[in-house]
Amino acid sequence: MSVPKSKTPVDNGTGDTGGTGDTGDTGDTGDTGDTGDGPTPTAGVYWAKDDHAVAVVDPDGEQTARFTVTHDKAGLRELVRRLLRAGVTEVGIERPDGPVVDALRQAGLVVFVIPPGQLKNLRSRYGSAGNKDDRFDAYVLADTVRTDHRRLRPLLVDPPxxxxxxxxxxxxxxxxxxxxxxxxxxxxxxxxxxxxxxxxxxxxxxxxxxxxxxxxxxxxxxxxxxxxxxxxxxxxxxxxxxxxxxxxxxxxxxxxxxxxxxxxxxxxxxxxxxxxxxxxxxxxxxxxxxxxxxxxxxHPDAAIFTSLPRSGRVRAARLLAEIGDARGRFPTADSMACLAGVAPSTRQSGKAKAVSFRWGADRELRDAICDFAGDSRHDNPWAADLYRRARARGHDHPHAVRVLARAWVGVIWACWTTNNPYEPDRHRALQRILNQDQPAAA
CATH class of the missing domain: 1.10.287.4070 (Helix Hairpins)
Structure with a gap:
């Protein structure tokens, strides 16, 4: 059964991008990948509970293979074998962990994580029906890796x-x-x-x-x-x-x-x-x-997180676990703040501008950072001053904690990237607050 040769699959209202959904080898033609330095085929794997839909597209965007594999040892082995035969080096998938991701990484494939919310918005590139189909989503993942490669960051996995x-x-x-x-x-x-x-x-x-x-x-x-x-x-x-x-x-x-x-x-x-x-x-x-x-x-990073005010043991461990120790995951403090959801989301159109809560975030990371920030104000004068000023501007408690968490992210990121524990004596903003309090007390 042949695979349709179209640059962009047509959304026919069911999410099927062509073909009949044959789970056999519909387009695996052998070692077709480019082994040189040029573009290579990309793949998309749509994760499901029992089986996974897979699509392979060539550098021109043509779908060259589409198949499904079962969620077991034999199925994952078959997935890796067929991707390598097709010359695939980069794979798009929705989730950052699990047996499928482990199998792909162990085979030396570069994995790009495209979250479900982002994938939902990407479907509109290929049709307006908006219907959901696993095979179509696998193609969208593969083609997004091909077209948006420079916007994607390879998955970095923390050590065991x-x-x-x-x-x-x-x-x-x-x-x-x-x-x-x-x-x-x-x-x-x-x-x-x-x-x-x-x-x-x-x-x-x-x-x-x-x-x-x-x-x-x-x-x-x-x-x-x-x-x-x-x-x-x-x-x-x-x-x-x-x-x-x-x-x-x-x-x-x-x-x-x-x-x-x-x-x-x-x-x-x-x-x-x-x-x-x-x-x-x-x-x-x-x-x-x-x-x-x-x-x-x-853990080698324990001293960094246990040095933070009122971090304790469990809270410090939670911060460390959610931030991780793969330094390339957060190249800037802003990238950490955005993923943690403590940086506001700005929407602007013409003269209208709105700054609102950032819904697209890592909830585990946000909860860990906000939990630490909310308690730090009881032990750190700088944190207490930031929180007090946020409340004076009319922010409620959760908003004020996020403002404080955004400031703490900059401090944590600096300590994390330099492998240095938090030292209050070197925290300039804290020292300014302390120096202001001394004349007032005198």
Whole structure:
């Protein structure tokens, strides 16, 4: 079955760019690639769960091969073999990780990542129908690598030590999100069956709260407590004593009464189930935190990120994991700020100009940088001044944190590219703030 020889496939309304979608070898004609210094064929791989659509175009834009491969070892081996036979050296794909990307890179192919949102906009180059088809998207990826090569940056992969740290950091973050969700479910449950336990201690998922709910699972059991008995129990579990037991007992007594009598059996079982899940999550989060600390100690860039104010261990590890250590990924501080979504997006047409939130960003990187920046203002006078001035201009808290994060990106990028830890004495903007405060204090 032949492949249509057209410079640009025609979007016929179904996304099919020609041919019948035969998954066999429809255009692999042997070693047709240019082995010299001239242009070589390019390929596009549209990633899917079970199989992947592949298209190959020659330097003139003609589609010379189109096929699909299964998502298994044999399929990936077939993908690499056919791309190399076709003389392909550069491949476009939507995602930056996974078995397909690993197979392509191990074969020595240069990988360009074209995100799904960008691919969606590129489809309009080839037709106005706007329909979605995997084979058509594979062609768009391949042709974009051919035509927009100078605008694309080859995929840079972090070394295994950074990749492993990123996996651990993200797994811990996911477990923390699960713990918050379970704590919210427990709180909602207790507000109905045992309201007094909800506001008794600062956090519903704290150790003292869980110990209390394990001992006093229902309103009936809590009614046994008197101020003296409550104080004795708190002392037996090692309560820190920041709040007087009489005050805690008053909170319990003043709260609305919960379920009593025969209705409490099922309620107590549900409470115990939530507590068991919270304990399991808390334990695993602590295990991952210890693992993160060990991985951070072994990383060559650890000193850079742990030197930042209020970075701690987990936060420093998260910053390192999301930024990575492939220096070529961010040639300028602006490139890091844009990918992190802390630089505003400007739209201008004629006399109209709008500056708005940047939606196209790496959300993991943005969350890591903004989390650090938002807390840094409590320990760094320069950061506190930037945040205060942003709020004075009318920005809400998230906007002010992004303004501060944009400023921190410049500092982090300078430390990251020079392999030097953050030194407050060499931070000129910080020193100016400190020097201004000294005469005022005098």
């Amino acid at each position: 030590v950074t990749t492993a740290l990123r996996q651990t950091v993200r797994a811990r973050r996911d477990l923390v999100a699960h713990r918050v969700a379970v704590a919210n479910q427990l709180r909602a449950h207790l507000q109905i069956v045992f309201p007094g336990a909800v506001g008794l201690f600062a956090d519903i998922d704290s150790e003292i709260s869980m110990r209390f709910l394990e001992r006093f699972t229902t309103q009936d059991r809590a009614d046994w407590l008197s101020p003296r008995r409550f104080g004795s129990w708190l002392a037996s579990v090692g309560y820190c004593g920041r709040v007087d037991p009489a005050v805690l007992h008053a909170r319990l007594a003043d709260a609305p009464r919960g379920h009593t009598g025969h209705d409490t059996t099922a309620s107590a079982a549900v409470t115990a189930a939530y507590i068991a899940v919270l304990r399991a999550l808390t334990g695993q989060i602590a295990e991952l935190a210890a693992q993160i600390s060990e991985q951070l100690d072994l």
